[in-house]
Amino acid sequence: xxxxxxxxxxxxxxxxxxxxxxxxxxxxxQKLRRxxxxxxxxxxxxxxxVTEHHGVVEIDLCPNCRGLWLDxxxxxxxxxxxxxxxxxxxxxxxxx
Numbered sequence: 648x649x650x651x652x653x654x655x656x657x658x659x660x661x662x663x664x665x666x667x668x669x670x671x672x673x674x675x676x677q678k679l680r681r682x683x684x685x686x687x688x689x690x691x692x693x694x695x696x697v698t699e700h701h702g703v704v705e706i707d708l709c710p711n712c713r714g715l716w717l718d719x720x721x722x723x724x725x726x727x728x729x730x731x732x733x734x735x736x737x738x739x740x741x742x743x
Contacts, residue, residue: 689714702728 687696689709696707696716704724707716717725 690716701725 694711
């Protein structure tokens with residue numbers, strides 16, 4: 648419904664702004680709920696992940712399926728400190 652007077656237009660704009668804010672709040676709440684459902688759960692089997700420290704890096708491990716997960720740039724951090732067999736394997740995989 649289109650407003651016919653200036654007052655109607657102002658009320659219509661206020662209602663639209665309120666509706667937009669409610670939709671944004673609902674979307675943010677849904678995003679938080681999804682994060683709570685999956686945060687620190689194994690993507691493979693759904694079990695809670697356990698955090699272990701490897702030097703300065705925190706590694707997320709699944710005690711059930713033995714999966715191992717690294718956050719962004721953690722592999723590079725490990726490789727920069729590693730000088731043994733593991734690093735040579737990764738270097739050969741990269742073709743260096």
